[in-house]
Amino acid sequence: MYFLEQTRTRFYKDPFKFLKSLFTKEKSGALKTTKKDLEEHLRTTNFDSKRHEHLAIPSDIPPIEPPEHHIETSPPTWKEVENTVRRARTASAPGPNGVPYKVYKNAPDVLRFLWRLMRTAWKNKIIPKVWRRAGGVLIPKEKDAVNISQFRPISLLNVEGKIFFRVIAQRMAEYLQRNAYVDTSVQKAGISGFSGCLEHSSMIWHQIQMAKVEKRDLHVVFLDLANAFGSVPHELLWSAFRFFHIPDTITTLVKSYFQDLQFCFTTSEFTTSWQCLNVGIMAGCTISPLAFIMAMEVIIRSSKWVAGGQRVDSGFRLPPLRAYMDDITTLTTTVPCTRRLLRKLEENISWARMKIKPSKSRSISIVKGVLSDLKFFIGDDQIPTVSEQPVKSLGRWYDASLKDKDQVQQLRKDISSSLQSIDNTQLPGKLKAWCLQFGLLPRVLWPLAVYEVPISTVEKMERGVTGYLKKWLGVPRCLTTIGLYGDGVLKLPLTSLTEEFKCSKTRLQMTLNESRDPVVSNNAPTLATGRKWRPGKAVQEATAALRHADIVGHVQQGRGGLGLTSRAAWSKATAPERRKMVVQEVRHQEEAARWAKAVSLSKQGQWTRWDSVEKRKISWKDLWAMEARRLSFSIRATYDVLPTPVNLHQWYGEDPDCALCSMPANLRHILTGCKTSLTQGRYTWRHNQVLKNLASALEDKRAATNSLPPPAASHPLRTNFVREGAKPPKRGSTPLERDQLRLARDWKMLADIGRQLVFPPEIATTTLRPDMVLWSRSLKKVFIIELTVPWEDSVDEAYERKHLRYADLAAEARHHGWNTEVRPVEVGCRGFVATSTTRLLRDLGIKGQSQRSAIKAVSEAAEGSSQWLWMKRKDPSWAPK
Ligand SMILES: [Zn+2]
Numbered sequence: 063m064y065f066l067e068q069t070r071t072r073f074y075k076d077p078f079k080f081l082k083s084l085f086t087k088e089k090s091g092a093l094k095t096t097k098k099d100l101e102e103h104l105r106t107t108n109f110d111s112k113r114h115e116h117l118a119i120p121s122d123i124p125p126i127e128p129p130e131h132h133i134e135t136s137p138p139t140w141k142e143v144e145n146t147v148r149r150a151r152t153a154s155a156p157g158p159n160g161v162p163y164k165v166y167k168n169a170p171d172v173l174r175f176l177w178r179l180m181r182t183a184w185k186n187k188i189i190p191k192v193w194r195r196a197g198g199v200l201i202p203k204e205k206d207a208v209n210i211s212q213f214r215p216i217s218l219l220n221v222e223g224k225i226f227f228r229v230i231a232q233r234m235a236e237y238l239q240r241n242a243y244v245d246t247s248v249q250k251a252g253i254s255g256f257s258g259c260l261e262h263s264s265m266i267w268h269q270i271q272m273a274k275v276e277k278r279d280l281h282v283v284f285l286d287l288a289n290a291f292g293s294v295p296h297e298l299l300w301s302a303f304r305f306f307h308i309p310d311t312i313t314t315l316v317k318s319y320f321q322d323l324q325f326c327f328t329t330s331e332f333t334t335s336w337q338c339l340n341v342g343i344m345a346g347c348t349i350s351p352l353a354f355i356m357a358m359e360v361i362i363r364s365s366k367w368v369a370g371g372q373r374v375d376s377g378f379r380l381p382p383l384r385a386y387m388d389d390i391t392t393l394t395t396t397v398p399c400t401r402r403l404l405r406k407l408e409e410n411i412s413w414a415r416m417k418i419k420p421s422k423s424r425s426i427s428i429v430k431g432v433l434s435d436l437k438f439f440i441g442d443d444q445i446p447t448v449s450e451q452p453v454k455s456l457g458r459w460y461d462a463s464l465k466d467k468d469q470v471q472q473l474r475k476d477i478s479s480s481l482q483s484i485d486n487t488q489l490p491g492k493l494k495a496w497c498l499q500f501g502l503l504p505r506v507l508w509p510l511a512v513y514e515v516p517i518s519t520v521e522k523m524e525r526g527v528t529g530y531l532k533k534w535l536g537v538p539r540c541l542t543t544i545g546l547y548g549d550g551v552l553k554l555p556l557t558s559l560t561e562e563f564k565c566s567k568t569r570l571q572m573t574l575n576e577s578r579d580p581v582v583s584n585n586a587p588t589l590a591t592g593r594k595w596r597p598g599k600a601v602q603e604a605t606a607a608l609r610h611a612d613i614v615g616h617v618q619q620g621r622g623g624l625g626l627t628s629r630a631a632w633s634k635a636t637a638p639e640r641r642k643m644v645v646q647e648v649r650h651q652e653e654a655a656r657w658a659k660a661v662s663l664s665k666q667g668q669w670t671r672w673d674s675v676e677k678r679k680i681s682w683k684d685l686w687a688m689e690a691r692r693l694s695f696s697i698r699a700t701y702d703v704l705p706t707p708v709n710l711h712q713w714y715g716e717d718p719d720c721a722l723c724s725m726p727a728n729l730r731h732i733l734t735g736c737k738t739s740l741t742q743g744r745y746t747w748r749h750n751q752v753l754k755n756l757a758s759a760l761e762d763k764r765a766a767t768n769s770l771p772p773p774a775a776s777h778p779l780r781t782n783f784v785r786e787g788a789k790p791p792k793r794g795s796t797p798l799e800r801d802q803l804r805l806a807r808d809w810k811m812l813a814d815i816g817r818q819l820v821f822p823p824e825i826a827t828t829t830l831r832p833d834m835v836l837w838s839r840s841l842k843k844v845f846i847i848e849l850t851v852p853w854e855d856s857v858d859e860a861y862e863r864k865h866l867r868y869a870d871l872a873a874e875a876r877h878h879g880w881n882t883e884v885r886p887v888e889v890g891c892r893g894f895v896a897t898s899t900t901r902l903l904r905d906l907g908i909k910g911q912s913q914r915s916a917i918k919a920v921s922e923a924a925e926g927s928s929q930w931l932w933m934k935r936k937d938p939s940w941a942p943k
Contacts, residue, residue: 193223893925
């Protein structure tokens, strides 16, 4: 019990931290060093004896064309600054001055002031000192870390400088891109519009697979640069700036920033003195990554010309080099080509005063489709082959099998052990489900996207997940997965692993097909996912459907409200929009398939025939607040899988009869059809519970309306007095004729609760007792409201029956000159509110939040009472709760 409380407390205190501790290895420890030693260490690692030695660009580098598009050199514009701030992550930690982005996001006046400062800084070419100072902390990389090598430094610069340099970085990136200065088929990082890492790893993997299938030669070397970010000399950056014709105005600004960039670290015991960054780039800085990419581009440009890449069927030549930040990969078809390329790269990297680490690099040699143990060298040091040691590059593992089988196996193991560890926590089931949704699922999406996972395996994984989910939510194993993942009548906030897998593969396929890099888009590999479902085909079909929809408009599939009511035209959509639309279409198709399956299920698919009820959507917020037993009852009642005598008879051959009346008892019988329950007043009790809630919502509205100032006489085309400068109220947004209560201030209401309702004799004389009467003498308007709490299948029937019952009364009232509306309303016994109910609320002007809470109240009253009836199903005596 104590542990249970402790776990829950830990969870509620910080759920995301709890997740982290559940899925990642513990990282802890404190740096064991003195201030003096740490300062000494920082001084030596950031020291560059050749700091001021100029680096002349290698003379054999192919020249570049002068820029066709020029870079803007005037001070930052308001729009640039505003956009940068809007796009910045609110959550990013502030720098030493403690000012977060939030200040500038929420206070445009303050931002405007900063913008003026930036313009001054730009014009005077002076970077304020506070923009060049970073505070840092050391985060342990492993458990019980003590050594400096076991810590990762994090530097935090002040956001003002970050905004300023982000504007410069954006201008430069656009300039490099428009002039095609960065070869995007080689270097993908940091160039907008490229999800470089996935594109690269997909292309490299595909090239390896094709070499195997087509029995060709291919030599791949993954190079590891030793401490690349920390060792790039600043002089190399300036050489790169010159090489790409970056104007002096900009170079001077960036240089004066780098000249005096300083940082310090704070540990639990001390803060170091300021340290100069003499070499390498600053983590967390907004201009550094782009400067680094330009430096790498110079190294690559001066190396890649010595070898050609593989020629593919379409006539294209694939580039012999691929780079992503500090990851460099060579791919050639002959050994001499790779040797030449490695030699040249080594030469240029040491010219740049950086180093390759052969022991951490790796090679794959395929000869006639078979992995060989051919070896490559950097100087005298051999690069290990992938058979000697597997390697992880750009987020995917390569091993001697050159297949993903082991990775997929590992993924399956990881998923089942994670499920196990969620299950082992002492949390209540719904919170375990939350851990699955927010902890496990996001962690498996990346491996599912990069590796060749067959759809059948994903389905197996999903079955494992579903099994646990059912256990945690307290629903029987026989419940269809549509009940868990579908967007049907009761929508739970859970996602299907298979659906997420399909979406992520589709997204990747679209990224490759529509890549802005022609080398990728013209040679886009088809992603392998087994025979049952293929992303290539899914993209084709979705694209065709979307094109078709452009012509004929979207056709609704099924009643499930698959809801593509309004959408942008395919033909006018941008590439990212198209990617979204195709993924959305794949989701629709999944939902349509689920719908079709549900229709065919006679019992668990009954809800597909509920024509006039509102869908219920349970959010995580609802779920957190919900009692576990209620949630389980909701789901089991909706899909009729509660252990009713009839179900138990079907499952285990038990006695199918009702404990009260000896008729066969299915859920419908227990909740709405049992004669004994009816005579005992069980159903009336439930009806009154719901009625109380409905009446209270109506009474609130009635009282509020009566206390409004008198309505203008010239309704409904009355002219509103509009203050000068104020906008006139929009007509049509709140149609006056709909909000019928507003027309009078003398509304009266009677409800058949507590004491018997006597129908107002001024309207008509009758012995009938409707549930509620709402009337206005001045308008001569009356609403006769009658509530039913039926079995959901019978909502329409109840409506007709009640309408008929009050037909004579309505005729008499009309005869007396009353504008009469008979409004039967239903709330299904399992909490599904009929559209007649929402319509009534809307017509009486109960809208928005007050409508939502009224619906929630009546829905919960119906469901809660039914749950009580369910619990009392075997109890021959009846007492209301
Ligand atoms: Zn019965």
